[in-house]
Amino acid sequence: MSGLISRDEVIRIADLARLDLSDTEVEQYQKDLNNLLSSGKKLQNVDVNDTKKTSHAVSMVHELRKDEVEASLPQEVVLSAGSKVMDGFFQVPRIVEEQE
Amino acid sequence: MVTKYDTVIGLEIHVALQTESKFICGCSTEFGAPPNSHCCPICLGLPGALPVLNEKAVEYAIKTGMALNCEINRFSKFDRKNYFYPDMPTAYQITQDAFPICSKGYLEYYYEDKLIKTSLNRIHLECEAGKLIHSGDSIIDSDFSLVDYNRAGIALIEIVTEPDMSAPKQARTFLEQLRLLLNYIGVSDTKMEEGSLRCDANISLKPRGSTVLGPKVELKNLNSFRSLERGLEYEEQRQTEVLEQGGEIRQETRTWNERTGKTASMRSKGDAPDYRFFPEPDLPPLNIDESRVEAISLSIPELPLERLHRLESEYGLSRYESTFLTNYPEFGGLFFELIGKKLQSGAVVNFLMGDYARLAREKGHLTASRIGELLEILKEGLINNNQGKDVLEELYKSEQSPREIVKEKGWEMVSDASELEGVIARILSENPELVSRYENGEDKLFGFFVGQVMRATRGKGDPEVVNSLLRKELGQ
Amino acid sequence: MKKLAQLLESKQVSSEEVAQKYLNRIKEKDSEINAFITVDEDGVLQQARAADQRRAQGSPLSKWDGIPIAIKDNISTQGLLTSCASKFLSNYKPVFDATVVSKLKQAGLPIIGKTNLDEFAMGSSTEYSTYGATCNPHDIERVSGGSSGGSAAAVAAEMIPWALGTDTGGSIRQPASFCGVVGLKPTYGRVSRFGVVALAPSLDHVGPLAKSVEDVAILFSLLAGSDPGDSTSAQIGPFAVPSWDGSVVKGLKIGVPEEFFSTGLNSEVEQAVRNSLKMLEEQGATLIPISLASNAYAIDTYLTIVTAEASSSLARFDGIRYGERVDAEDTNTMYAKSRAAGFGTEVKRRIMLGTYVLSASQYEAYYEQAQKVRTIIKQEVSEALKQVDVIITPTTPTPAFKIGEKRDPLELYLSDLYTAIANLSGVPALSLPCGTTSAGLPMGVQVMGDYFSEELILQVGSLIEQGVGGGVSGD
């Protein structure tokens, strides 16, 4: 189907978002995304000129915290909800890429 | 025709700030605690938990910026850098992308005897990730990895230089001097082995004289000063060879392997991650007011280069001596304390750079008051330099003061003329042949007689008195 | 609630009896309505008995000590399932309380349970819940609205006197309107978000739902206040429940934005809202036609921002520290499988859209553009509120629709058409009932005011309430 987003693009996005989608889902989301984006495209017609961006609704003073140590959670509580733990650590399967 | 290439190097340095609590929460930053014992809902990224930033971390970033001649931005913002990795509990890093807290700036330092500047692009605040432990030798050949979030949420600053350096050795010198400065201002313990100072490098080559930078290679896993220099040297060599053989350099990220001494490709530009930066909605922008900036500027101590120049100009020390005292701040500190005790700067620096330097590195530093007393009794002539060395050794073994040691060991110098005259008379009478050879012009025998006297007094003879008495006896 | 508080104070009823009464009501009604995900029977009775003890000792924690409350299931409650109506968190029990929950506990309010919602608050009908849809108590074939549908329906069906909801684009006001209850979305930052599972942090709000404006005001007074745990919380003092003498109506300037009364608006809803306006005018208010033309972009702006922020906020659900985990050969596959298994259709759809609009090549065209349009919307609202004291609109274009009726996502998003503007600009907005349709469905009117003008909009709401129904009591 033609549209803003290709099937490959949908797969790339799913990969970026770490979502294992079925073929049917890929098809469905391709359709949904194209519909939603053609609506979203309307925004591009708004004349924003030199309008500033709003990332926070209300301007506020950033209150910082004093550098004081507070109690942490006990290790067993930290680990309690992890589905795989080992020797006080969370366990994860093989990592296939390096990160900074 | 052989083309010559110029090397262009830039660095990105991550520095863990030495705050008591983390950047985003109140958990302790203590190193070496049991895994996952310094964690809370915030640094674990539990649903609904929100970051609240540490004031001290912000101050340290500003302090660093000031010490590095940066512009301190009165307005800065936080962004999310989105990526999935097991050590990042929220799957995004809180960082400053568009509006960093410090811009521009430079570090001035001596490299190959010349005072040079390396320009900085920016310093920004960001959040540390957790730590991974791999089941195998390396990440790639591990079946599984273990995650410890104790480190997650600690404050980092990232210092980004301009591509301003032209040699691997210069990059190393820069990093060493930067580290020294960070130690001086007390914002980080900068332990590369504990990961509190980390460095990535960008390196590209360009034909000599050209102003166009070649494709840059980002180098990772440079875990020591040595790795930084070696990794860059390897890469400089590799790229030169590729170019000389008519090849092209790919823009990519490569990782340094300390064991093999080579770099290997990690990912090319095409696979560069899409971090989807956007403003961190959980944190308002940061406005820094003038009074805070002023207060921080007052907290900046003398910086390494200022100290180096002051040691030269105020104390008349050589570049070599000044550099030593600057680069080893504990020695520098002792120097200034001892100078306060009315000791000569030359004597002090000679002492500190002599046997003391060796012992201090092995066994740690002595207090200025004990060193001061030792230098004092040397100056008074209570002991000679040889005995000074013995006293120094003793200071590491006992709690006694230098004077007490000398007294207990009976090491006071013999400078009593009548006692020494007797010894000299005996030695001269035992060696009539040598006396006549000396009198016939064999000047170097004077040293032999001195040595004999010193041996007879078991090293305690006051060299000055011995010399003058010998000269008198030998008829000069 | 004042009446109930007096009964408790005079010991004519005990907290335990009150809690038991609501538990019984839940047993009687909730199999039909499905407003609750968790009913904490033991917990609420225990807390109620503790409240009774405090009252017996003459040291209640507050006037409202012992009056139970329900909490939307995306607000963290220590030790009590907080599922966000997601399979991903179907076993997740937080180790900490949200700030609002701590505040309620400090006031002595026993927590009766957790209410249903659209998964991670993504929706406008409470149909997207892994625990099934919440039905509208006025017509169980219809939706309760969303995403705070469980809270609104529970209050409407009198299974609880009041409840907490969250509102990112209308999620308190729209279900309040559909279910015929009162709901307040406060000024951004006035109520702490700490512990509230994020959908879109720059748009998320927490607020009260109850049967009457006064009860909403009382609950709001327990929630409002700056929180050192939320850097975006406003540095503003506590909120005091006002007296309702009606004096604000004299000289009150009411802005009536024409764009909110145009095509797409159900005629019965229009009539009901106009009646309320007329009634206020008769009491001394002035109606001033205004224009909020930028509202035409509100839904697209809202959708762009909400999906972008949500794609990031929900990235933490990776299966390592908590929640659903589907094991796999490598970490990336584990993430992708766990997230695919744990998230429902709508959540995935929004994550996909949000990831796309934030991606490097699209960022400027969509997200950055949306942030700029947001500024235009915000400025227009601020400008309007310089001319008028409050802005009154319908809460929703239509009354509650049928379950399963709206299949197209965009159509569903349009039910936030009149509400999203308050989230985008951050101003407070109240929804309260303004009548019922001929079919007996509730309709809602929305009162918006300037930043931190909650007292005024509640006062105005109270006037409408008295005009419409002569005062509704939740007791």
Ligand SMILES: [Mg+2]
């Ligand atoms: Mg960084």
Ligand SMILES: [Zn+2]
């Ligand atoms: Zn923490």
